[in-house]
Amino acid sequence: MTPKLVISGLAKTFYTDRGETVALKGVDLTIGENEFVALVGTSGCGKSTLLSIAAGLETYDEGSITLDGAAITMPGLDRGVVFQSYTLLPWLTAMGNVEFALRAAGSNGREAQEIARAHLSLVGLEGFEQAFPAELSGGMKQRVAIARALSYRPEILLMDEPFGALDALTRHHMQELLTAVWEKHRLTVLFITHDVEEAVYLSDRVAVMTNRPGRIKSIVNVDLPRPRHYELLSSAKFRQLQRRILDDIRSESIAAAGLGKALA
Amino acid sequence: MLGGRIAAAQFLGVAALVFAALAAVWYGSTAAGLVRPLFLPSPAQVINRLAELWRTGQLTADVSISIYRITLGFLISTVLALPVGVLIGCYRVWEAAIEPFVDFIRYMPVVAFVPLTILWTGTGDAQKFLIIFIGTFFQQVLLVMDNVKSVPREFINLGRTLQMPEWRILQRIVLPSSMPAIWDSMRISLGWAWTWLVVAELVAATSGLGYRITTAQRFFQTDLIFGYLLILGILGLMTDQIMKYAGRRLFRYLEVR
Numbered sequence: 001m002t003p004k005l006v007i008s009g010l011a012k013t014f015y016t017d018r019g020e021t022v023a024l025k026g027v028d029l030t031i032g033e034n035e036f037v038a039l040v041g042t043s044g045c046g047k048s049t050l051l052s053i054a055a056g057l058e059t060y061d062e063g064s065i066t067l068d069g070a071a072i073t074m075p076g077l078d079r080g081v082v083f084q085s086y087t088l089l090p091w092l093t094a095m096g097n098v099e100f101a102l103r104a105a106g107s108n109g110r111e112a113q114e115i116a117r118a119h120l121s122l123v124g125l126e127g128f129e130q131a132f133p134a135e136l137s138g139g140m141k142q143r144v145a146i147a148r149a150l151s152y153r154p155e156i157l158l159m160d161e162p163f164g165a166l167d168a169l170t171r172h173h174m175q176e177l178l179t180a181v182w183e184k185h186r187l188t189v190l191f192i193t194h195d196v197e198e199a200v201y202l203s204d205r206v207a208v209m210t211n212r213p214g215r216i217k218s219i220v221n222v223d224l225p226r227p228r229h230y231e232l233l234s235s236a237k238f239r240q241l242q243r244r245i246l247d248d249i250r251s252e253s254i255a256a257a258g259l260g261k262a263l264a
Numbered sequence: 265m266l267g268g269r270i271a272a273a274q275f276l277g278v279a280a281l282v283f284a285a286l287a288a289v290w291y292g293s294t295a296a297g298l299v300r301p302l303f304l305p306s307p308a309q310v311i312n313r314l315a316e317l318w319r320t321g322q323l324t325a326d327v328s329i330s331i332y333r334i335t336l337g338f339l340i341s342t343v344l345a346l347p348v349g350v351l352i353g354c355y356r357v358w359e360a361a362i363e364p365f366v367d368f369i370r371y372m373p374v375v376a377f378v379p380l381t382i383l384w385t386g387t388g389d390a391q392k393f394l395i396i397f398i399g400t401f402f403q404q405v406l407l408v409m410d411n412v413k414s415v416p417r418e419f420i421n422l423g424r425t426l427q428m429p430e431w432r433i434l435q436r437i438v439l440p441s442s443m444p445a446i447w448d449s450m451r452i453s454l455g456w457a458w459t460w461l462v463v464a465e466l467v468a469a470t471s472g473l474g475y476r477i478t479t480a481q482r483f484f485q486t487d488l489i490f491g492y493l494l495i496l497g498i499l500g501l502m503t504d505q506i507m508k509y510a511g512r513r514l515f516r517y518l519e520v521r
Contacts, residue, residue, distance in 0.1 A: 090517055134517060
């Protein structure tokens with residue numbers, strides 16, 4: 001497997017008026033080409049910081065992070081980012097939002113229109129091309145955001161809890177959709193979540209992060225067959241993997257919540 | 265119910281009812297002779313006075329000159345406030361350079377500038393523009409700054425992940441994103457501009473609505489004062505409604521169709 005995103009010894013400290021917070025310390029993680037890796041951890045463990053650094057939106061203090069061998073120092077079109085919050089521009093239609101990204105990437109006119117239309121249909125939004133974000137449901141908005149991030153063909157897709165704000169049912173549909181898209185088009189994905197079930201269902205490998213200062217605690221291979229369907233969730237193998245990751249994460253979340261004594 | 269919705273017709277009905285009730289109280293108290301006409305003239309007196317001024321062309325002349333002054337004064341102020349507000353909303357250094365100074369000026373009562381502006385520019389239109397400017401510009405700068413600052417951080421990050429140059433992010437994301445709020449700020453500041461115009465006209469002018477009100481006071485023409493106050497209210501209400509309507513048309517994308 002060709003390594004795509006390589007993170008080694010990465011550290012990040014935030015300095016505020018109230019002192020310093022070590023968010024990341026010694027993070028090592030390699031994501032191969034066309035691999036889907038989920039990063040799970042308790043809230044505040046620094047997983048979003050890690051994604052921001054990969055996106056080039058945040059600096060780091062130590063270590064290195066490279067994409068195709070080149071150091072990441074700033075944002076770039078070689079990375080597509082999907083945020084948790086809805087980031088569709090409200091004055092543009094669904095089409096307009098995808099075309100907005102394509103224009104920034106240098107496509108114009110008819111070409112951009114065709115690519116935008118194709119990507120909206122990829123996420124099942126035919127017929128909603130001319131809808132404004134205010135007219136779309138939360139799940140639809142995130143589908144447009146995914147279409148937008150895929151449209152300019154980035155080398156890697158960085159997703160920061162993209163389904164975190166959705167209700168449980170919609171979230172399941174989105175997971176199925178993302179798996180289907182990924183199985184058809186194969187691309188490198190780093191997916192941040194705190195939902196273990198989601199992580200196992202989507203990924204080839206699941207990396208568990210420790211509490212702050214965050215580093216990679218364990219990496220679990222998800223050797224479940226593809227194409228994956230929803231019935232998989234009730235299989236023994238799935239449950240077993242989910243259980244293992246949950247065990248890994250549980251000690252971290254108990255410590256983070258200060259529940260150690262109460263639950264002993 | 266807290267924050268509950270009502271039909272547009274119901275809203276209009278309630279609003280009209282309040283106006284009608286006030287008019288009825290006004291009519292009733294004057295018809296019953298409860299107050300002296302010098303203090304509160306009857307509606308008929310006021311309407312007659314306005315009709316008379318309309319026939320002689322005085323009313324149209326006063327309204328036109330005042331509208332001319334506020335339009336130009338407000339435009340000058342707005343055109344200058346927009347770039348300054350956007351600049352200090354985007355860059356902390358510029359905020360540090362300008363915001364405290366603007367706050368400092370903002371707390372000086374506009375009325376206190378009237379003698380100075382007369383000294384500087386005389387009693388012509390320029391002085392009216394200047395008073396409207398002093399009264400509106402500094403407030404607008406701060407409003408626009410806040411509007412620009414409330415552009416979601418995620419929108420700017422989106423521009424950065426798309427590798428857009430900074431000025432592009434400003435032009436394609438920050439400006440369109442803050443436009444609805446800026447429009448609203450302009451609507452609110454236009455209301456203040458009316459006040460400053462009338463203040464300027466009351467103190468030193470030879471024409472306009474404010475000027476006519478001062479001369480009316482000298483001749484005890486209370487009906488004219490009331491008439492012109494009503495006209496000012498109507499003009500204000502009209503501009504506000506027009507701005508609101510235009511805002512809804514311009515930013516229709518914010519509403520679910």
